[in-house]
Amino acid sequence: MKRLPFLVPAVIRFLVLFIFQFVPFYLATVVRANLQVMADVISPVSYARPAVLKLPLSLTKPDAIFMLAGLITMAPGTVCLDVSEDRKYMFVHVMFYNGEGVRRDLKNLERRIGVLFNE
Numbered sequence: 001m002k003r004l005p006f007l008v009p010a011v012i013r014f015l016v017l018f019i020f021q022f023v024p025f026y027l028a029t030v031v032r033a034n035l036q037v038m039a040d041v042i043s044p045v046s047y048a049r050p051a052v053l054k055l056p057l058s059l060t061k062p063d064a065i066f067m068l069a070g071l072i073t074m075a076p077g078t079v080c081l082d083v084s085e086d087r088k089y090m091f092v093h094v095m096f097y098n099g100e101g102v103r104r105d106l107k108n109l110e111r112r113i114g115v116l117f118n119e
Contacts, residue, residue: 010118017116025112029105030075036096037076051097052081055090055106064117065090068110078106 040047059065065087069080077095084090094102 022112033076048095049097051094053092057088057090059114059119061117064113068113
């Protein structure tokens with residue numbers, strides 16, 4: 001019971017960062033991904049360039065890696081396939097591979113989750 005007062009600031013910090021910084025960022029990402037997939041579906045020409053990426057992970061906490069994998073999978077056009085046993089790499093299938101832009105977007109998502117989890 002003595003640890004409870006020390007947890008309260010951490011929970012408040014997490015909620016404030018989550019609501020005011022992370023949610024707007026992730027909603028914008030999902031809307032952009034939806035529009036990209038929708039445009040590809042209704043277009044007579046497919047612009048999909050599927051690829052499987054091996055992303056090095058800087059996150060170490062299992063909760064943070066789990067959240068990253070779930071959020072990647074929830075965004076249209078991306079699926080987290082696996083995490084290496086040593087938790088140093090994540091394998092992600094992307095529908096629209098455009099070189100380093102996809103990697104940069106995924107690392108930005110990872111960085112923002114790291115801020116939420118104090119990593």
